[in-house]
Amino acid sequence: MINSLFHRLKRPLAAVFVGASTTFAFAPYELWPLAFISPALLLLLIHRQSAKQALWTGYAWGFGQFATGISWVHVSIDNFGGMPKIASLFLMTLLVGYLAVYSALFSWSLNRFFPNANRTRFLLAAPALWLIFDWLRGWVMTGFPWLWLGYSQIESPLANFAPIGGVELLTLLVMLSAAAIAYASLHRQWLTLIIPAVILATGFGLQSAQWVTPKPEDTTKVALIQGNIAQELKWQPSQRWPTIMKYTDLTRESWDADIIIWPEAAIPAFEFEIASFLRNLDAAARMNNSAVITGIVNQGEDKQFFNSILTLGQTQNGGYSYDMNLRYHKHHLLPFGEFVPFENILRPIAPFFNLPMSSFSRGDFIQPNIDANNKQMAPALCYEIIFNEQVRQNVNDETDYILTLSNDAWFGRSIGPLQHMEIARMRALELGKPVIRATNNGITAVTDHLGHITAQVPQFETAVLRAEITATEGATPYRQVGSWPLYLWVLLSLVVGWRLRN
DSSP: OHHHHHHHHHHHHHHHHHHHHGGGGSTTTOOTTHHHHHHHHHHHHTTTOOHHHHHHHHHHHHHHHHHHHTTHHHHHHHHHSOSOHHHHHHHHHHHHHHHHHHHHHHHHHHHHHOOSOSHIIIIIIHHHHHHHHHHHHTTGGGOOOTTOGGGGGTTSGGGGGHHHHHHHHHHHHHHHHHHHHHHHHHHTOGGGGHHHHHHHHHHHHGGGOOSSEEEEEEEEEEEEEEOOOOHHHHTOGGGHHHHHHHHHHHHHTTTTSSEEEOOTTOSOSBGGGGHHHHHHHHHHHHHTTOEEEEEEEEEOGGGOEEEEEEEEESOTTOSOOOOGGGSEEOOSOOBTTTBOTTHHHHTTTOGGGGOTTOOBOOOOSSOOOEEETTEEEEEEEGGGGGOHHHHHHHOOTTOOEEEEEEOGGGGTTSSHHHHHHHHHHHHHHHHTOOEEEEESSSOOEEEOTTSOEEEEOOTTSOEEEEEEEEEEESOOHHHHHTTHHHHHHHHHHHHHHHHTOO
């Protein structure tokens, strides 16, 4: 009986460890070949399994991937949730268990509809189904498109495909390569390995492609203020003015910059509560021919709360006025952090679901660019930078830079902020626009239009990052077209694969 049980569990147990190894493909480890090897091993593990067996093996793989890959989420739950550790671990297990459903559905559907171990299964169906379930994970319940395999390739030759089809094209190419490796291993058809070889070689060749052109005459001096405010102190009433004055003092030393940027919710107060301070800051910025951008929280009509971005000083909007229509309001809200799904059920359960600012309202999906000192910036607040399509649609012909403000202090010294920066780099590469990323305690950095970090300051220090950024002209294919041709290919692959499945 014990031997029988072990025999049934050995593949799922192996899948847990294989899935966990995938985390090392992403920042901060960046062992990007593991992104090919891990899904290839999953395809071998579900070989000759029934659809039900494949479901559990795929679930185990996903559980291993997310238990390690998003372990940083538990830092915020444990440190700020106000619950016993056993309860925080239970919540984390629920989250990981939910995310593992998508790799389970991938494995089940592949074995259910494409059971034959032929080229059709591996080279058409597997990459297409993987992309479909990744898309679903990035959409269902507002989405969580973290750890898409394509992000792991930011330092690999495949990164050069990003301006053509975005991170989803990279994910598809990774899965196609993984499937080719699995097929070659299974059938000893080593010629199939020419597929990943050609993909990598093409990636190398694309290094010479110039989708956009830097404009050396169009540079901007920026100063990014990293306040390094402890999260547990930030919203205490006694810390309000010490926090505000810390940012003000660091700003006073940086008036020579064209644009000074504070991070997400840098001001621990509602905007209407500190209007006189903001008027004075606005006047000082104008006097120094500079602009100040800051994250701030707002209260609108009917007690609606918004996570917003405010621009002061040299803007097209004139002097400071309390006008909610002239703010960027965050659209993609963080589940549990900024809104609580099924809140009538969950809020009474634990203090974690009543964290400060956990009932925000959404801004529009597409909003005007932020104007600061005659520069146009496409904004993305914190979590929003992971939604590639939203960022793409907010970049227009007038956009100079992508701006993202964040506060990753919730996640301590975990790998979360490093993965977050990796994702921001991908947005720069996809859209051919430099990214400016201002955070409370890191990673505060600036990238060029190729996603290379050109300047950053150390994490967990009070610092000011000074940098010069060069704008670009032109548009990448991905910026112009988006991902829809990719999903046409996915649909065609499934139709052809279904007809040829036998």
